[in-house]
Amino acid sequence: MDYIRITSIEDPLFASMHQLLGEVFPPEEVLEFELWKEPLEDPAIRVFVAVHEGEVVGSTEYRYYPQWNIAMTDFTIIGRPGLSIGRFLAKNREQDLHQLAKENGKVLFGMFAEIYDPYVREDFDFGGVKPMNPFVRREVLSHLGYQRLDFPYVHPSWKNDGEAVKGLDFCFMPTDDEVKEIPASLVVDFLKDYYAILPNKPQEWLQMIENLEAKDKVKLLPL
Template sequence: MDYIRLTSIEDPHFTAMHKMMSSIFPAEEVLAFELWKEPIEDPDIHVYVAMNDGKVVGATEYRYYPELRVAMTDFTIIGVMGLGVGRFLYVQRSRDLLRLQWESGTESIGMFAEIYRPQSVSSFKFGNVLSMHPAVRREVLSHIGYQKLDLTYVHPSWDHEGKAVTELDLGFLPSDDALSALPAALISTFLKQYYSALPSKPKEWLEMIAKLDEQSEIDLLPL
């Protein structure tokens, strides 16, 4: 497999990736095709596809915030089972994140990810790929080392309608297994920066941020 970065919506591989994403994730979690133009050209947003025999079989997006010393996995998509796509994306992303740390002269304390709660998802039809089922993905992320932050999490919908998406936990993969909590200010700062691209924020999100700004730290709990 090849690990190829996408930097333009004009790239035919992007069309294939967006189609795959739209077939797997709920509509409120998918940014419209044309709205990808600026984000995908941002050098700090890393969108890669896994290519096998000329076809897009998986994809991942991530970013690294050197000033906060944290990364964020926006999504990981396994489009075809039985090829080792998940492991391939995990290894390639990890190598690239190490490169970003080295180039910035920083050492990451860990990586955020939004993780579906299977019991809260109204539809279990996350595409036709069993490995993308929320229960499977959650257990894989737990196996990798992700934990969940002890807060009632909500995020603005990516369809720009300002709806509150509530079916997820905010997860964190600590670089040090001994880490048991994160500063609330770090989480708040990260979320404000991460969702700065979305102009419409639901009141539930604003209330969550306000609550974070009043706390000192948030515990990490098992998934």
């Protein structure tokens, strides 16, 4: 299996990856094909696919933020069972991020991720791919070390229609297991930067940010 970076929507592997995105994730979670042009060309955004026998069978998107020494996992897709795709993507991503932090003269502080909460909302459509079942994914991410940040979370829809997407937790995986809380300002600064591309912010998101700005720290809770 090969771990290949995609940097252009003209890459045939991107068309396969975007099709896989549409098969796996709900529509409000998938950015339109043409809107991927700039993100893919952004050197800070790292999109990789797992290619098995010429076929895109998985993908992950993530980014490293040197100013905060943290990373964000945008998504991980497992397109087929029985190939250890999840571990393959996780290990390659981890190696890449630690190298980026090293080049920044630091040890990676940790990584953010949005994680579906199927115990609250069960109507997720993941295209029938069993490894992408939200119950399975939540437990896998817990095993990796992700913990839930202690605040009610919503995010703006990637359709940019001003709707709030619910049914997720915002989580953080610290590199140091002794870390039990992180600065609220880090969460605020990151979320404002991450969703700057979407001008139509729902009121629920704006209120969430305002509530976080009034805090000093945010606790990490079991996932």
